Amino acid sequence: DIQMTQSPSTLSASVGDRVTITCRASQSVSTWLAWYQQKPGKAPKLLIYKASSLESGVPSRFSGSGSGTEFTLTISSLQPDDFATYYCQQYNSYPIFTFGPGTKVDIK
């Protein structure tokens, strides 16, 4: 089974900061990776698919990159609405899916 890890587990940042979250896979997932944002008490929201494709309606300050086993989610200028937990998900091993453990972005 493919295992996913994320770093850091928690990130403290200020409005306007550039934020980068890393997701690593235990084996190559090509570019079959998505990123989700989740706020407390809410369902996850799709941000990025196929490692770097921006979901419709998602602000352009979000971007994704990477392939193989290492991926990054970057928020170019953190906004108040961006304080949330972010999860990566691999689907290279379809029909089996795996989520990363999450990265919480909180206020510094």
Place this chain on the structure above:
Amino acid sequence: QVQLVQSGAEVKPPGASLTVSCKPSGYTFTDYYIHWVRQAPGQGLEWMGWINSKSGGTNYAEKFQGRVTMTRDTSINTAYMDLSRLTSDDTAVYYCARETGREGNNHEFDFWGQGTLVTVSS
């Protein structure tokens, strides 16, 4: 607009079974797979499995095999997730989510239900 509406919160005793429903609207039900994901309190997301809404075919995470059953009723455009032999470890919010169905190998989840809180307690 696309919406997935789930059934309400439940409290179940240990050993009982659970059924959560998910009723999508705003698209053709049989055109998309439905996945189930759960989240224990303060924990991350855990994928449970999927159902092909057209054929009824399923695939379950190994952890839940033998204990989970996913079904759908195309006459009322509703998907169901049954989980048996509940323990306190099954206390979680259960989500249904639609797989995008984009061309190629894209299998990400673009729309989610609001979540159903299930508490397993005696």
